[in-house]
Amino acid sequence: MMELVEQPLQDQRPPPDSGKAPASVVPIPMYAARDISLDVSRGLIIALMALDHVRIFFSAAQFDPVDLDQTTAGYFLTRWVTHLCAPGFFFIVGLGAWLIGRKHGRLKLAGFLALRGLWLVVLEFALFGFAWSFHPGWTWFGVIWGLGAGMILLSVLLLVPRPALLAGAALFILLHNAFSIPSGGALAQILYTGGWAQLPLFGGEVILYPILPWAALMMLGYAIGPWLMPAGQSAAKPLAFAGAIALLLFVLVRLAGYGQSPGGGFEGQPDLGWTILSFLNVQKYPPSLQFALVTLGLLLLFQAWTAGRQAVTGPLSLLATYGRVPFFFYAFHLFLIHGAALLVAWLLGWPISYLFWTGEGPNLVPPEGFGFVLVGVWLTWLAVLVVLYPACRWFGKVKSGSGHIWLRFL
16 A cells, blocks of 8 residues: 555675675575665554554444544544554655655656556455445545545656645645635545545545545655655654654644634643643544644654664564555455454344445444443454464565565555
8 A cells, every 4th residue: 555665675695706605595684675664654554543443343432532522531542643644644655656766767656656546546446445344335435545546646746846746735735724615516525625425426425535635745755755765765854853843833833723624723621631632633534734734743753763773673573564564454454353343243242233334424333232442442453463463474575575566566
């Protein structure tokens, strides 16, 4: 899904007449030339994504976790931390696209982006709609659609000079909350506003990821890539500077009440804790300026912290393993989580019909007698990560050791 970066193994062949063994018998690190910080950042994003999806299929909560009138601090933070995922997907795809273009040129990059984007759009409607719903024919315009459409758009916009692309993406992100576009037309909803739309051939559909607001984050990542990764590797100082500026701007625009749709502003609460939660409660669909600033700011700081590492251990090593095979993780985790929820529901007597999405939108409010409390959701998430780890490690080895072009699309 996000694995756009070709990072070949370093040449470890000994010089002529060196007396050393030939390269064929010299151990070569599996990911020697990879930017580990990108792998770790991708791993963090998809691990948090799994938490959000476990919450959807296993939680007993019958309220919106970011509705401050109903939620608890635990449910709010569980949902809020996963806000980092979607902007991270799009931004890192942009960074990866810049790295490919740096090595192979814009023409090859454009062809790859167009083909990869089309592949993702097809999979969204042919496969992942079923993974979400377990109902044949059910679809929505989800994150895979958004990524695919953004790649196709970027493949065309590569013709635009990089400074102009950077200016256009930045201005769109900064200004798109300052004006409104009528949401009545299907085209406007696909391109800009999102929401429910009646579409030819599809019928009624939920457009979760309209193209332009999310693609702008991808364009930003591509255009700013030379500054954040000047030598093809993550640079800690530029990443930390950009992250700090983004967070500072978030605080300023949040206090000023700019960069959020009407009704999504900051409101004081009876105590400090809930006031902080209200301050963090930014709009994701479609992504507001405030949402983009706080999420990208935190992700940039995290990537700066991991930049320059030659190796990682402990939890970062686990994240790197996931981050090397993000598309494989995504495809596997959806079927794993949804299938596990069906099995657990059958074993514990939960209402199973909730897990089959037959309406035009997703089932997000579980019936009475369904699901775990929050601690159970977190434990289930950890169990999912444990199951996914050996599979991702295995596929990472397969992918790195194979020259098959088709593996680049998985």
